[in-house]
Amino acid sequence: xxxxxxxxxxxxxxxxxxxxxxxxxxxxxxxxxxxxxxxxxxxxxxxxxxxxxxxxxxxxxxxxxxxxxxxxxxxxxxxxxxxxxxxxxxxxxxxxxxxxxxxxxxxx
Amino acid sequence: xxxxxxxxxxxxxxxxxxxxxxxxxxxxxxxxxxxxxxxxxxxxxxxxxxxxxxxxxxxxxxxxxxxxxxxxxxxxxxxxxxxxxxxxxxxxxxxxxxxxxxxxxxxxxxxxx
Numbered sequence: 453x454x455x456x457x458x459x460x461x462x463x464x465x466x467x468x469x470x471x472x473x474x475x476x477x478x479x480x481x482x483x484x485x486x487x488x489x490x491x492x493x494x495x496x497x498x499x500x501x502x503x504x505x506x507x508x509x510x511x512x513x514x515x516x517x518x519x520x521x522x523x524x525x526x527x528x529x530x531x532x533x534x535x536x537x538x539x540x541x542x543x544x545x546x547x548x549x550x551x552x553x554x555x556x557x558x559x560x
Numbered sequence: 561x562x563x564x565x566x567x568x569x570x571x572x573x574x575x576x577x578x579x580x581x582x583x584x585x586x587x588x589x590x591x592x593x594x595x596x597x598x599x600x601x602x603x604x605x606x607x608x609x610x611x612x613x614x615x616x617x618x619x620x621x622x623x624x625x626x627x628x629x630x631x632x633x634x635x636x637x638x639x640x641x642x643x644x645x646x647x648x649x650x651x652x653x654x655x656x657x658x659x660x661x662x663x664x665x666x667x668x669x670x671x672x673x
Contacts, residue, residue: 495666497664501661
């Protein structure tokens with residue numbers, strides 16, 4: 453079955469800097485790659501997703517890139533703000549297989 | 561606005577008890593999922609259902625069963641609760657066949673003593 457690896461497990465950045473979270477997957481048939489954000493004490497919520505026919509997708513300060521050949525995809529957050537502090541999960545396949553999460557801390 | 565609700569936010573049960581966790585969604589979604597979330601392990605899929613009366617095992621189904629008698633309701637059952645089932649349980653739903661956004665419930669924190 454699918455296996456998703458996510459790195460790093462924790463990430464601290466200064467406010468205004470960029471943050472990058474990387475994931476790799478094992479099943480070359482996977483074609484859907486969402487990212488979820490979970491704030492402390494709250495439920496995970498979708499922030500952006502990408503399908504295998506697209507290499508990059510952007511939504512304001514967040515972007516996701518996908519390299520199907522290398523089987524990895526990344527989340528990029530620019531101009532980070534304190535409210536970006538949360539745990540971020542990547543996922544792949546249907547039904548979704550999640551990575552173990554990255555705790556992002558944005559230091560004001 | 562999609563709403564996924566779970567029957568309890570916190571639950572404390574004793575070892576060996578039968579436990580029912582209920583999930584209800586109000587958006588007529590075909591697909592429903594049960595995950596458990598543990599620190600450092602992410603979200604792991606227990607069971608899922610793509611239709612009424614249908615169920616499929618996820619990655620960690622041992623010790624659990626599910627029931628989906630109505631489209632809007634998906635129940636997770638712990639036949640005989642054990643301490644290693646202490647966890648946060650999250651229900652989710654999504655639309656149709658294919659790959660679509662999953663909407664999560666608020667979670668049930670289950671403690672088995």
